Amino acid sequence: MLQFLDFFGTAVFAVSGALAAGRKRMDAFGVVVLGCVTAVGGGTVRDVLLGSQPVFWMQEPWYLGVAALAALATFASEQAFVIPARALLYADALGLAVFAVIGAEISLAVKDSYAVAVIMGVTTAVVGGMIRDVLSGDVPLILRQEVYATAALCGATALVALLHLECGQREARLLSILVTLAIRLSAVRWNLSLPVFLSRGT
Amino acid sequence: MLQFLDFFGTAVFAVSGALAAGRKRMDAFGVVVLGCVTAVGGGTVRDVLLGSQPVFWMQEPWYLGVAALAALATFASEQAFVIPARALLYADALGLAVFAVIGAEISLAVKDSYAVAVIMGVTTAVVGGMIRDVLSGDVPLILRQEVYATAALCGATALVALLHLECGQREARLLSILVTLAIRLSAVRWNLSLPVFLSRGT
Amino acid sequence: MLQFLDFFGTAVFAVSGALAAGRKRMDAFGVVVLGCVTAVGGGTVRDVLLGSQPVFWMQEPWYLGVAALAALATFASEQAFVIPARALLYADALGLAVFAVIGAEISLAVKDSYAVAVIMGVTTAVVGGMIRDVLSGDVPLILRQEVYATAALCGATALVALLHLECGQREARLLSILVTLAIRLSAVRWNLSLPVFLSRGT
Numbered sequence: 372m373l374q375f376l377d378f379f380g381t382a383v384f385a386v387s388g389a390l391a392a393g394r395k396r397m398d399a400f401g402v403v404v405l406g407c408v409t410a411v412g413g414g415t416v417r418d419v420l421l422g423s424q425p426v427f428w429m430q431e432p433w434y435l436g437v438a439a440l441a442a443l444a445t446f447a448s449e450q451a452f453v454i455p456a457r458a459l460l461y462a463d464a465l466g467l468a469v470f471a472v473i474g475a476e477i478s479l480a481v482k483d484s485y486a487v488a489v490i491m492g493v494t495t496a497v498v499g500g501m502i503r504d505v506l507s508g509d510v511p512l513i514l515r516q517e518v519y520a521t522a523a524l525c526g527a528t529a530l531v532a533l534l535h536l537e538c539g540q541r542e543a544r545l546l547s548i549l550v551t552l553a554i555r556l557s558a559v560r561w562n563l564s565l566p567v568f569l570s571r572g573t
Numbered sequence: 574m575l576q577f578l579d580f581f582g583t584a585v586f587a588v589s590g591a592l593a594a595g596r597k598r599m600d601a602f603g604v605v606v607l608g609c610v611t612a613v614g615g616g617t618v619r620d621v622l623l624g625s626q627p628v629f630w631m632q633e634p635w636y637l638g639v640a641a642l643a644a645l646a647t648f649a650s651e652q653a654f655v656i657p658a659r660a661l662l663y664a665d666a667l668g669l670a671v672f673a674v675i676g677a678e679i680s681l682a683v684k685d686s687y688a689v690a691v692i693m694g695v696t697t698a699v700v701g702g703m704i705r706d707v708l709s710g711d712v713p714l715i716l717r718q719e720v721y722a723t724a725a726l727c728g729a730t731a732l733v734a735l736l737h738l739e740c741g742q743r744e745a746r747l748l749s750i751l752v753t754l755a756i757r758l759s760a761v762r763w764n765l766s767l768p769v770f771l772s773r774g775t
Numbered sequence: 776m777l778q779f780l781d782f783f784g785t786a787v788f789a790v791s792g793a794l795a796a797g798r799k800r801m802d803a804f805g806v807v808v809l810g811c812v813t814a815v816g817g818g819t820v821r822d823v824l825l826g827s828q829p830v831f832w833m834q835e836p837w838y839l840g841v842a843a844l845a846a847l848a849t850f851a852s853e854q855a856f857v858i859p860a861r862a863l864l865y866a867d868a869l870g871l872a873v874f875a876v877i878g879a880e881i882s883l884a885v886k887d888s889y890a891v892a893v894i895m896g897v898t899t900a901v902v903g904g905m906i907r908d909v910l911s912g913d914v915p916l917i918l919r920q921e922v923y924a925t926a927a928l929c930g931a932t933a934l935v936a937l938l939h940l941e942c943g944q945r946e947a948r949l950l951s952i953l954v955t956l957a958i959r960l961s962a963v964r965w966n967l968s969l970p971v972f973l974s975r976g977t
Contacts, residue, residue, distance in 0.1 A: 392918065398969035400925050401918030415824070420617070422626025424826025429891045487631045501708070506905070508914040510710040514594065514603030521602050565600035622819070624828025689833045703910070712912040716796065716805030723804050767802035 373544060377473060378437060380466030384499055385410040385438035387463060389445035390454070391507045399446060405503060406442025407435055412499035417474055417491050421481045460559055464522075468551035470496040471523040472544050475530045485531045492527025493520055518558035518565060526551030575746060579675060580639060582668030586701055587612040587640035589665060591647035592656070593709045601648060607705060608644025609637055614701035619676055619693050623683045662761055666724075670753035672698040673725040674746050677732045687733045694729025695722055720760035720767060728753030777948060781877060782841060784870030788903055789814040789842035791867060793849035794858070795911045803850060809907060810846025811839055816903035821878055821895050825885045864963055868926075872955035874900040875927040876948050879934045889935045896931025897924055922962035922969060930955030 388409030392402040411428050418426040428434040448454065474495025478488040497520045501511040513520045529550040533543035557563060590611030594604040613630050620628040630636040650656065676697025680690040699715050699722045706713040715722045731752040735745035759765060792813030796806040815832050822830040832838040852858065878899025882892040901917050901924045908915040917924045933954040937947035961967060 395914055395918075396971050397918045398971050400928075400969055404918060404924070419621055419823055420626065420628050420631070422624075422826075424824065425886050425891070426824050429824070429886060429888065432888070432890050435890075435894070482627050482631060484631065484634070486634050486637075487627070490637070505707060505909060506915055506918065508710075508912075510597055511708055514597075514599045514606060514708065520606070524602075565602055567598050567600050621823055622828065622830050622833070624826075684829050684833060686833065686836070688836050688839075689829070692839070707909060710912075712799055713910055716799075716801045716808060716910065722808070726804075767804055769800055769802050 373469070373473065376465070376469040376548075378433075379462075380469040381410045381434055381437050382441040383459075383462040383466040384470075385441035386445045386454070386459065387500070388438075388503045389442040390449075390459075391503050392442075393446070393449060395507050399443075402446050403439050403442045405506060406445070407438040408506065409499045409503040410438035410441075411435065412502040413470060413495040413497060414474065414499075416498045417477065417495045420494070421478060421491065423477075423481055461556070464552055464555040464559070465548075467496050467519070467523055467555060468526055468548040471526040471551055472530050472547050475527040475547075476544075479531070479534070485535065488531050489524065489527045492530070493523045496520070496523035496527075518554060518563050521565065522551045522555035522558065525554050575671070575675065578667070578671040578750075580635075581664075582671040583612045583636055583639050584643040585661075585664040585668040586672075587643035588647045588656070588661065589702070590705045591644040592651075592661075593705050594644075595648070595651060597709050601645075604648050605641050605644045607708060608647070609640040610708065611701045611705040612640035612643075613637065614704040615672060615697040615699060616676065616679075616701075618700045619679065619697045622696070623680060623693065625679075625683055663758070666754055666757040666761070667750075669698050669721070669725055669757060670728055670750040673728040673753055674732050674749050677729040677749075678746075681733070681736070687737065690733050691726065691729045694732065695725045698722070698725035698729075720756060720765050723767065724753045724757035724760065727756050777873070777877065780869070780873040780952075782837075783866075784873040785814045785838055785841050786845040787863075787866040787870040788874075789845035790849045790858070790863065791904070792842075792907045793846040794853075794863075795907050796846075797850070797853060799911050803847075806850050807843050807846045809910060810849070811842040812910065813903045813907040814842035814845075815839065816906040817874060817899040817901060818878065818881075818903075820902045821881065821899045824898070825882060825895065827881075827885055865960070868956055868959040868963070869952075871900050871923070871927055871959060872930055872952040875930040875955055876934050876951050879931040879951075880948075883935070883938070889939065892935050893928065893931045896934065897927045900924070900927035900931075922958060922967050925969065926955045926959035926962065929958050 385406035388406040389402045391409070392405040397405065411434055415426045415428070418424060445454070471492040475488040475492030477495075478491035482488075497513050500513055504511040526547045530543055530547035533546060534540070538546075587608035590608040591604045593611070594607040597603075599607065613636055617628045617630070620626060647656070673694040677690040677694030679697075680693035684690075702715055703713040728749045732745055732749035735748060736742070740748075789810035792810040793806045795813070796809040799805075801809065815838055819830045819832070822828060849858070875896040879892040879896030881899075882895035886892075904917055905915040930951045934947055934951035937950060938944070942950075
């Protein structure tokens with residue numbers, strides 16, 4: 372089940388990378404690269420920081436295959452119809468939730484620290500999108516946007532807390548994914564945001 | 574003492590990241606992330622290049638705690654008063670000096686090469702700021718600006734040279750920090766800069 | 776011979792980094808940094824992803840020496856004459872071809888996977904240029920441009936295929952370099968490009 376959701380999240384993130392490439396009028400190669408980088412970038416940085424190399428997609432090449440296919444399908448289908456932004460928003464929220472949970476679990480397997488697990492969960496969930504934005508020449512959305520990374524933070528924290536309380540692994544995963552989804556979708560629905568910092572210095 | 578200065582440098586760099594986030598109107602989460610990335614980014618890249626993973630802040634979580642607190646304090650205090658730019662400039666110079674020395678020492682402990690130690694000293698001192706600028710959508714200041722990275726380069730070189738001459742560790746550290754500070758603050762005081770490259774090609 | 780070409784590719788990529796720095800009016804330090812990062816960035820990311828740390832230029836410091844010298848020579852010579860863009864284009868194509876072959880070979884030595892070898896060949900060849908563009912504040916050219924990374928992809932694939940067919944190592948290298956050069960130079964000559972993605976969504 373988690374395997375299937377991981378598959379799903381990889382594809383959704385690749386679609387978001389491909390669409391960003393489209394907005395910048397990149398060519399077919401750029402679309403595939405940006406799709407793959409968005410899909411596996413977060414997990415790659417997580418593995419490098421933890422020292423788990425060769426990184427995960429070298430062990431299981433299907434990740435890059437799924438991401439490349441999703442990016443190419445986006446490229447092809449955009450000629451035919453417009454992908455509904457709202458559907459993408461929901462799919463992206465699910466991808467975010469799944470990646471946060473998977474990232475935190477992988478971190479716990481390597482390094483026995485709750486704080487590190489939460490940070491690695493957020494890293495897995497949001498760093499791919501940050502690299503996508505930097506390569507597209509934009510300031511990363513998640514640093515400015517509505518509650519996005521914060522939802523991943525709450526989800527990863529929920530997982531770590533539930534595992535600490537010796538909740539079963541399946542229940543902990545499910546609940547953490549629901550926590551992330553609830554926060555993220557509420558933010559989308561009611562347009563919530565964190566306070567913004569207006570610097571007056573320099 | 575070096576431990577205290579390391580603490581100080583981490584906080585100062587986090588403040589500079591938080592202020593950059595403020596200039597880009599990021600939200601509270603973006604401020605904390607940019608503060609932390611600026612504070613620990615240089616050391617993280619150093620550890621990854623040397624292969625010392627899990628990276629340092631996974632071993633000693635207080636680094637991220639200090640950085641996050643400094644970023645949040647910046648966020649909060651900016652509502653009340655403007656942080657004096659000049660004080661920040663001096664504090665930043667001290668942080669630069671300390672990080673260059675620490676980076677070079679850590680490199681020497683892992684890899685017995687003077688050239689690598691100097692490069693890792695500069696990396697530790699300036700890469701955090703480069704990542705901050707890239708995530709803020711700016712061309713990294715240190716590539717254009719007055720003598721900044723050059724001061725770190727001289728400080729790290731001084732440390733390596735002094736240790737090679739079998740100077741005591743404490744004296745070597747102190748002298749190298751003073752070298753960096755002297756060069757950096759002279760550059761600020763008299764507005765020194767390296768020659769600029771005006772390309773006429775392409 | 777490959778050692779000499781590696782040397783040559785490193786110098787050419789450093790020149791391209793230095794010229795990018797010049798276009799952004801960076802100072803002498805920025806020119807050297809951007810030259811070095813462009814020259815060794817791809818191989819560094821390859822080594823980090825594969826887990827071969829300390830990275831290659833820490834083992835063989837001449838790489839950074841060559842890159843720094845080439846960047847400084849660019850800086851100096853630009854005051855005297857304009858580097859012909861066409862010569863640089865040919866030299867860059869050769870660097871691209873050599874780096875793709877070297878990257879794929881190094882990957883095969885560490886990890887026994889053809890797919891990973893091809894990706895690491897492309898990574899070695901193009902990531903330095905991507906980092907150069909990001910640090911210069913541009914959207915990476917290779918994501919938008921004429922057939923560039925695609926040439927490296929074909930070259931790395933040719934190498935892997937030829938080695939699989941038990942072709943001799945020298946012949947495989949030579950043929951793969953010729954494949955990359957032929958594709959890249961044809962693209963330059965006839966202005967070929969991949970289809971561009973025009974997003975209509977969001």
